[in-house]
């Protein structure tokens with residue numbers, strides 16, 4: 001918990017300064033992908049932070065990766081365009097074969113291959129992953145994949161997709177989450193009608209899509225690990241995902257707090273700065289306290305994760321507290337800005353829309369609370 005990664009933070013901040021608020025604002029208006037930003041991050045090696053050095057990455061831990069994403073968000077940017085590469089790669093790293101790792105990881109580390117798409121959620125199953133309907137049926141030495149995914153972010157900006165599909169029907173397995181397998185699909189080799197990707201326009205600039213698989217033939221070596229164990233492999237990566245997204249929330253919260261504080265000092269109404277009024281000061285101070293507390297939990301979870309210790313409770317609490325702190329800070333920031341909180345040129349409304357997502361995705365607040373109630377407090381399972 002003591003390492004603060006100041007060098008990394010300074011370097012990321014200076015990279016982010018070359019992408020000013022106007023860059024993000026214009027992309028937001030066009031709902032366009034931040035191609036230049038992702039390229040710069042890739043070339044600087046940040047997206048390969050978690051890839052071990054033997055495959056060309058920096059071999060850093062989750063705390064360092066969290067520092068990178070926090071700084072991006074604190075600078076007013078958004079890591080959602082590429083953050084998944086950091087945590088989806090973990091499934092390949094932990095459960096992929098030696099051949100798969102040697103084939104993919106160096107190319108991902110060099111930035112020649114993007115692994116940014118993660119296909120789990122489906123229209124009819126929602127949060128209940130055990131009910132996914134996408135199937136992968138054995139066919140000779142490969143599989144045939146059919147089904148539909150929704151909210152598959154960055155699928156149009158990724159070369160590879162980590163996909164969950166059923167290889168054994170739910171009725172034929174002992175536990176609901178068995179019989180689901182993980183595949184690493186090469187999107188470059190797939191074309192309509194076997195694979196169709198359509199963008200979904202959302203309230204913020206997020207390159208998310210719907211994906212249809214119609215008898216897509218994939219080779220057998222796209223399977224990761226053992227057939228039927230895919231859900232467990234994905235679960236292993238969930239703590240990393242929670243911690244990294246929590247770090248983005250902390251970055252957002254700190255951006256909102258700095259923005260509101262500056263504005264409250266400058267804006268003069270009734271002959272004095274609005275920040276002199278406790279009605280303005282206190283919500284800023286409250287958001288600040290909530291953010292600092294959440295940041296401690298993020299650091300605790302990251303520290304446990306990097307030591308290889310169990311951190312399910314801490315990673316979930318970090319995501320919960322950080323998402324709440326960023327949303328509290330966002331609301332406070334709009335209120336502090338009055339009417340200008342709604343004006344595009346202040347960036348507050350954009351960040352407000354962006355940070356709202358974390359109450360829902362990648363895991364909704366309710367499901368985190370249910371996890372804590374059941375697995376940490378020992379209360380009866382509620383669903």
Ligand SMILES: Cc1cc2nc3c(=O)[nH]c(=O)nc-3n(C[C@H](O)[C@H](O)[C@H](O)COP(=O)(O)OP(=O)(O)OC[C@H]3O[C@@H](n4cnc5c(N)ncnc54)[C@H](O)[C@@H]3O)c2cc1C
Pocket residue numbers: 117118119120121125126127128150151152153154202206208357360361362363364365366367370382383
């Ligand atoms: C912009 C965006 C990007 C995304 N990117 C990806 C991606 O890249 N890959 C991917 O696979 N998915 C992605 N998702 C999907 C995201 O993970 C899901 O939206 C999220 O997990 C919630 O699932 P759902 O939308 O189906 O909601 P539902 O499961 O239908 O739930 C709806 C509401 O009911 C609540 N709820 C459901 N069950 C319970 C219960 N038992 N107890 C209490 N409350 C409950 C939920 O908390 C939620 O608030 C993305 C979503 C968005 C919006």
